[in-house]
Amino acid sequence: xxxxxxxxxxxxxxxxxxxxxxxxxxxxxxxxxxxxxxxxxxxxxxxxxxxxxxxxxxxxxxxxxxxxxxxxxxxxxxxxxxxxxxxxxxxxxxxxxxxxxxxxxxxxxxxxxxxxxxxxxxxxxxxxxxxxxxxxxxxxxxxxxxxxxxxxxxxxxxxxxxxxxxxxxxxxxxxxxxxxxxxxxxxxxxxxxxxxxxxxxxxxxxxxxxxxxxxxxxxxxxxxxxxxxxxxxxxxxxxxxxxxxxxxxxxxxxxxxxxxxxxxxxxxxxxxxxxxxxxxxxxxxxxxxxxxxxxxxxxxxxxxxxxxxxxxxxxxxxxxxxxxxxxxx
Amino acid sequence: xxxxxxxxxxxxxxxxxxxxxxxxxxxxxxxxxxxxxxxxxxxxxxxxxxxxxxxxxxxxxxxxxxxxxxxxxxxxxxxxxxxxxxxxxxxxxxxxxxxxxxxxxxxxxxxxxxxxxxxxxxxxxxxxxxxxxxxxxxxxxxxxxxxxxxxxxxxxxxxxxxxxxxxxxxxxxxxxxxxxxxxxxxxxxxxxxxxxxxxxxxxxxxxxxxxxxxxxxxxxxxxxxxxxxxxxxxxxxxxxxxxxxxxxxxxxxxxxxxxxxxxxxxxxxxxxxxxxxxxxxxxxxxxxxxxxxxxxxxxxxxxxxxxxxxxxxxxxxxxxxxxxxxxxx
Numbered sequence: 001x002x003x004x005x006x007x008x009x010x011x012x013x014x015x016x017x018x019x020x021x022x023x024x025x026x027x028x029x030x031x032x033x034x035x036x037x038x039x040x041x042x043x044x045x046x047x048x049x050x051x052x053x054x055x056x057x058x059x060x061x062x063x064x065x066x067x068x069x070x071x072x073x074x075x076x077x078x079x080x081x082x083x084x085x086x087x088x089x090x091x092x093x094x095x096x097x098x099x100x101x102x103x104x105x106x107x108x109x110x111x112x113x114x115x116x117x118x119x120x121x122x123x124x125x126x127x128x129x130x131x132x133x134x135x136x137x138x139x140x141x142x143x144x145x146x147x148x149x150x151x152x153x154x155x156x157x158x159x160x161x162x163x164x165x166x167x168x169x170x171x172x173x174x175x176x177x178x179x180x181x182x183x184x185x186x187x188x189x190x191x192x193x194x195x196x197x198x199x200x201x202x203x204x205x206x207x208x209x210x211x212x213x214x215x216x217x218x219x220x221x222x223x224x225x226x227x228x229x230x231x232x233x234x235x236x237x238x239x240x241x242x243x244x245x246x247x248x249x250x251x252x253x254x255x256x257x258x259x260x261x262x263x264x265x266x267x268x269x270x271x272x273x274x275x276x277x278x279x280x281x282x283x284x285x286x287x288x289x290x291x292x293x294x295x296x297x298x299x300x301x302x303x304x305x306x307x308x309x310x311x312x313x314x315x316x317x318x319x320x321x322x323x324x325x326x327x328x329x
Numbered sequence: 330x331x332x333x334x335x336x337x338x339x340x341x342x343x344x345x346x347x348x349x350x351x352x353x354x355x356x357x358x359x360x361x362x363x364x365x366x367x368x369x370x371x372x373x374x375x376x377x378x379x380x381x382x383x384x385x386x387x388x389x390x391x392x393x394x395x396x397x398x399x400x401x402x403x404x405x406x407x408x409x410x411x412x413x414x415x416x417x418x419x420x421x422x423x424x425x426x427x428x429x430x431x432x433x434x435x436x437x438x439x440x441x442x443x444x445x446x447x448x449x450x451x452x453x454x455x456x457x458x459x460x461x462x463x464x465x466x467x468x469x470x471x472x473x474x475x476x477x478x479x480x481x482x483x484x485x486x487x488x489x490x491x492x493x494x495x496x497x498x499x500x501x502x503x504x505x506x507x508x509x510x511x512x513x514x515x516x517x518x519x520x521x522x523x524x525x526x527x528x529x530x531x532x533x534x535x536x537x538x539x540x541x542x543x544x545x546x547x548x549x550x551x552x553x554x555x556x557x558x559x560x561x562x563x564x565x566x567x568x569x570x571x572x573x574x575x576x577x578x579x580x581x582x583x584x585x586x587x588x589x590x591x592x593x594x595x596x597x598x599x600x601x602x603x604x605x606x607x608x609x610x611x612x613x614x615x616x617x618x619x620x621x622x623x624x625x626x627x628x629x630x631x632x633x634x635x636x637x638x639x640x641x642x643x644x645x646x647x648x649x650x651x652x653x654x655x656x657x658x
Contacts, residue, residue, distance in 0.1 A: 012455050015429060019436045019450070026449050029471075030417065039420060039451040041469060045374045048452070049467045051422040055459035088359065091368060093380040093465045100344060107348045120355050121348070122368040123377070126341050130384035131460030136422045138378045138467050140370060142358075 005035030005150055006229070008222025008300075010215075035227065036149050037079040037212060038139070046085045046141040050076035054132035062174050065102040065133060067189045069109025074191035075214065076137035077117055078261040081193040082212035084202045085143035089120035093136040095129035102133050110135065117193065147202060149227035152209035152266035156294040158232060159272065161194050161262045162286050164217060165250060166242035168257020173246055181244035191261035197284050198263055204276060206268035216258040218313045221300045224264060231297030234313075237305035240289045255302070255313070266294055334364030334479055335558070337551025337629075339544075364556065365478050366408040366541060367468070375414045375470040379405035383461035391503050394431040394462060396518045398438025403520035404543065405466035406446055407590040410522040411541035413531045414472035418449035422465040424458035431462050439464065446522065476531060478556035481538035481595035485623040487561060488601065490523050490591045491615050493546060494579060495571035497586020502575055510573035520590035526613050527592055533605060535597035545587040547642045550629045553593060560626030563642075566634035569618045584631070584642070595623055 007013040016034075026033045032040035038048035052072040054060060063071065069092075077087055092110045096103025103126055111121045122140065166187030173180040194212075201207055211224045217234070225232045239254050272288075280288045292303075301310035336342040345363075355362045361369035367377035381401040383389060392400065398421075406416055421439045425432025432455055440450045451469065495516030502509045523541075530536055540553045546563070554561045568583050575582075601617075609617045621632075630639035 011429070015433045015436070015455060016453075019433065019440060023440070023450060024444065026451075027417070030449065030451065034450060034452040036452075039418075039469070041374055041417060045370055047376060047420065047467065047469060049378075049420045049422045049454055049465065051424055051454050051456055051465060053424050053456060053458055056424070056457050088356070088370060089368075091376065091378045091467075093378045095380055095382050095385070095463070100340070104344045104348065107344070111348055111352070115353065120359065121352060121363060122355075122359065123363040123365075124345075125378055125380050125465075126344055127380055127382060128385050129382055129461070132458070134424070134463070136378065136380060136465035136467075138376065138420075138465075140368070140376060 006226040048079040065105035066109035069106040070113040073113040077193040078212040080141040084147040085141040087119040089122040091138040093125040152228035156266040158292040163242035165253035167259040209266040234292040335555040377408040394434035395438035398435040402442040406522035407541040409470040413476040414470035416448040418451040420467040422454040481557035485595040487621040492571040494582035496588040538595040563621040
């Protein structure tokens with residue numbers, strides 16, 4: 001029997017909590033139920049779903065329909081990566097404004113990106129939309145020992161893959177009409193699900209919990225904290241900020257910007273050696289950075305750069321129900 | 330290694346054919362790939378996805394958001410039913426116009442209907458929509474011996490569960506502003522996936538192929554014909570028309586109306602006895618009707634009521650990319 005994982009703060013998650021309240025117990029062949037990055041059916045089939053809507057998650061004056069498909073696959077597969085899974089393939093449901101060419105372009109991007117990641121287009125649905133172009137990507141994979149959000153324990157170390165803030169930096173540039181550095185555009189269009197990176201780590205290090213960063217580090221750390229019933233303390237000065245972030249509050253982009261699709265990991269203390277971190281960086285051309293600690297208690301706090309008392313990160317990531325993320329068309 | 334199932338005519342399916350052209354061979358752990366009612370992963374996990382968009386599949390001046398969720402689950406689970414599968418649960422991705430109450434109502438309908446059907450809400454995604462309310466329902470089930478579209482052979486009999494045309498009749502009444510008989514409304518809001526009916530049949534009779542009727546009998550018969558590489562001959566006079574269909578061309582509603590979510594079955598000749606048909610009708614309070622035959626050749630033809638030479642049904646079902654199905658809002 002499986003219980004839903006606890007979720008962090010936010011209106012979106014309040015609605016999900018209300019929807020799930022009083023749900024009957026899950027059958028034994030459901031290994032992981034609602035509230036984690038994906039559902040898992042016995043013995044090892046991982047299934048997740050991720051919706052990308054024009055005007056909310058992307059705009060067609062920013063990226064092409066094909067790029068929207070490429071982006072949607074990377075974002076969706078990231079849930080599987082955070083569970084330590086291997087990709088089998090995707091199903092894609094597309095709704096397209098008439099005459100449908102945009103939908104076909106988007107579907108071409110979905111197939112191309114899925115095959116780049118080693119998976120297959122396994123099916124889907126193509127229909128008309130009265131407004132926005134949109135795609136729901138269903139990811140299918142396998143994870144014999146799925147890595148959950150709920151395993152972090154006080155004393156664990158917090159690590160993160162890659163750099164933070166680049167996708168949100170791209171959105172900020174587009175919204176301000178500023179020149180867009182190519183690296184930021186790339187981060188937005190082609191997020192890299194950390195499939196191999198997480199499996200490499202779980203085979204060498206005792207990773208106790210993981211979550212991919214879709215809503216922003218602050219919000220997703222909130223989910224991991226709630227699911228594991230622990231407090232997380234982050235070090236502002238340690239956060240690996242992306243290069244070329246636009247001026248202003250770069251820490252805000254890294255904490256609340258969202259859509260980095262890097263992975264936040266809790267790791268048993270002392271098991272991730274300097275040598276392993278260096279080998280990871282060489283092998284994947286990607287930093288692995290210690291950004292904080294797991295403690296007893298609840299919630300997420302941030303120690304300011306240069307030290308001082310930690311501040312509670314009361315605000316989570318994007319509220320997908322309220323904040324105009326990519327701007328209305 | 331699995332090849333995609335062939336699809337029938339229609340612009341939607343031309344686009345899907347183009348998208349899948351030249352795709353690499355599927356791995357062995359994919360039992361069923363694109364083009365059937367659902368994908369199947371070894372050993373027996375069935376996954377399908379089905380999108381319902383306001384203004385295309387439903388209108389909120391016709392049904393409530395909760396009813397849209399109820400309807401979407403029934404429609405989506407119908408794919409699993411047509412494969413002879415058992416329901417485990419669903420994941421639902423919802424996009425909702427602000428402030429989000431409609432999305433929560435819809436999600437309530439999704440959970441309630443899923444549990445009525447014996448399944449569980451296993452996860453999902455809740456986000457903002459810049460326009461229409463919409464839901465993508467991912468269905469998870471098990472089918473140790475999935476029933477495909479591709480097994481029909483010349484000489485088989487064609488049978489259909491239930492009645493045809495009721496959901497399209499409801500849409501016709503709404504569009505004309507005519508009074509709506511309760512039975513038609515019920516058929517639109519609460520389609521009944523034939524989970525138990527199909528499993529009961531497959532355990533007693535040699536069912537060689539099946540497809541659920543989402544696009545209309547003509548279009549879905551076209552898919553079964555293409556996937557099995559056979560001709561299908563339907564008898565107009567045998568079609569089980571729903572009661573209370575609006576005046577005019579009721580045969581048109583049954584052939585091209587769509588969204589009946591009944592199941593078209595090809596059955597080995599002589600294995601479905603009168604006694605079994607009667608037992609089916611008693612047990613499920615539902616007719617099982619022989620409506621035609623499988624022959625060598627290709628395409629779908631219709632013998633007019635009263636006899637005469639068969640007419641080719643060149644036109645398929647709804648073209649989801651062009652025809653205003655439920656009318657633009």
